Amino acid sequence: MTGFDVIVVGGGPAGATAAGALARVGLNVALLDRAGRIKPCGGAVPPRLIRDFAVPEDQIVAKIGTARMISPAARHVDIPIENGYVGMVDRERFDEFLRVRAAEAGATRITGTFQRIERDADGTHVVFRPRGGESARLSTRLIVGADGARSNVARGEVPGGDTIPYVIAYHEIIKAPADGAGYDGRRCDVIYDGRISPDFYGWVFPHGDQASVGMGTGVDGVDLKEATAALRRASGLAECETIRREGAPIPLEPLKRWDNGRDVVLAGDAAGVVAPSSGEGIYYAMIGGQAAATAAAACLASGRAKDLALARKLFMKEHRMVFRVLRMMQDTWYRSDDRRERFVTLCRDVDVQRLTFEAYMNKKLVRAKPMAHLRIMAKNIAHLTRLIPAA
Numbered sequence: 001m002t003g004f005d006v007i008v009v010g011g012g013p014a015g016a017t018a019a020g021a022l023a024r025v026g027l028n029v030a031l032l033d034r035a036g037r038i039k040p041c042g043g044a045v046p047p048r049l050i051r052d053f054a055v056p057e058d059q060i061v062a063k064i065g066t067a068r069m070i071s072p073a074a075r076h077v078d079i080p081i082e083n084g085y086v087g088m089v090d091r092e093r094f095d096e097f098l099r100v101r102a103a104e105a106g107a108t109r110i111t112g113t114f115q116r117i118e119r120d121a122d123g124t125h126v127v128f129r130p131r132g133g134e135s136a137r138l139s140t141r142l143i144v145g146a147d148g149a150r151s152n153v154a155r156g157e158v159p160g161g162d163t164i165p166y167v168i169a170y171h172e173i174i175k176a177p178a179d180g181a182g183y184d185g186r187r188c189d190v191i192y193d194g195r196i197s198p199d200f201y202g203w204v205f206p207h208g209d210q211a212s213v214g215m216g217t218g219v220d221g222v223d224l225k226e227a228t229a230a231l232r233r234a235s236g237l238a239e240c241e242t243i244r245r246e247g248a249p250i251p252l253e254p255l256k257r258w259d260n261g262r263d264v265v266l267a268g269d270a271a272g273v274v275a276p277s278s279g280e281g282i283y284y285a286m287i288g289g290q291a292a293a294t295a296a297a298a299c300l301a302s303g304r305a306k307d308l309a310l311a312r313k314l315f316m317k318e319h320r321m322v323f324r325v326l327r328m329m330q331d332t333w334y335r336s337d338d339r340r341e342r343f344v345t346l347c348r349d350v351d352v353q354r355l356t357f358e359a360y361m362n363k364k365l366v367r368a369k370p371m372a373h374l375r376i377m378a379k380n381i382a383h384l385t386r387l388i389p390a391a
């Protein structure tokens with residue numbers, strides 16, 4: 001087989017999006033995925049993703065109309081999701097849909113496990129093991145590393161790729177109960193409680209006839225299964241049938257470089273790109289996949305390896321500020337139960353709800369009325385200095 005222009009390693013949201021975008025501009029692209037494992041994920045996606053990536057209605061297994069924020073003292077604030085809904089996707093079907101769409105655009109699908117990159121006088125080659133077969137080698141001009149958290153491509157090729165900080169997230173897929181008695185198939189529960197997670201949060205995300213119940217933490221020694229069991233008890237979901245138990249790392253910080261200055265560019269979790277505070281990664285993986293495809297196409301057209309750096313530049317230009325604000329939010333409010341209690345209290349404020357939800361739903365930091373900003377800032381300061389009570 002003659003070589004590919006680009007081999008994309010990993011067929012999750014980042015890789016499938018990159019492969020589809022590269023095929024659409026007429027490049028000869030392969031999508032290598034090892035298949036056989038469903039990505040552990042809550043599956044919540046914002047309307048911006050559904051719109052921008054033309055996700056068909058039948059991929060949305062639940063439409064969420066309310067987010068319930070729950071405090072350590074078990075107080076809750078219900079935030080109505082105005083002008084739309086948060087969609088829930090089932091990653092087994094969603095990822096396959098994205099891979100099929102990439103293949104329909106012209107990408108060659110290959111099932112196998114990436115092993116290493118080799119370079120010699122004939123160029124760059126990807127060595128992989130096809131399912132049930134011996135190692136094989138394919139030649140390529142460029143590689144997109146989209147093989148998820150703890151990426152082998154990142155570890156071998158990009159400075160810092162082996163030291164990305166992570167939280168570990170764990171969830172249980174359960175058979176959803178009927179609505180009522182604390183459960184609502186159109187409501188996401190987000191639990192801020194140090195007993196469930198000392199530094200992140202817990203969740204109950206409905207998925208039609210199933211639900212994802214889980215939590216994340218970067219603190220060593222936390223028993224994830226016990227924390228999730230406690231969350232299920234507190235949410236009245238202890239007796240529901242458990243369908244799967246699974247965990248995976250969520251990267252905490254984008255890498256400083258996403259390319260090796262030669263022939264590799266990263267996208268998605270492989271580049272460390274998940275939003276702080278929320279742990280949202282699917283949208284950013286797809287945007288990162290698109291940016292990696294733009295950078296790879298530019299590099300192939302110009303012959304300049306430095307064009308690979310465009311991927312990070314394009315992404316950060318659009319999302320740096322939101323990431324900064326979310327990082328500050330996590331560092332400020334997820335530190336103790338007192339802070340978490342105050343954070344849930346703050347969420348009662350309609351302007352806070354608008355600001356945070358607009359940032360999530362449409363990926364924009366809206367310019368709210370200046371007086372609203374001032375009022376929110378004053379409330380933040382009053383809570384941080386304990387001038388007003390937590391509840």
Ligand SMILES: Cc1cc2nc3c(=O)[nH]c(=O)nc-3n(C[C@H](O)[C@H](O)[C@H](O)COP(=O)(O)OP(=O)(O)OC[C@H]3O[C@@H](n4cnc5c(N)ncnc54)[C@H](O)[C@@H]3O)c2cc1C
Binds near residue numbers: 014249283
């Ligand atoms: C428990 C949990 C809950 C989460 N909930 C949400 C949520 O509700 N909403 C949200 O937006 N984000 C959520 N995230 C984050 C989100 O799942 C990730 O950010 C997102 O999947 C990243 O996409 P990706 O394409 O970069 O990587 P992945 O989705 O991990 O895809 C990587 C792909 O690479 C393949 N691969 C890996 N290694 C190899 C190899 N050696 N050879 C060949 N192929 C390989 C894998 O098979 C996989 O298909 C959650 C994460 C966790 C762990």
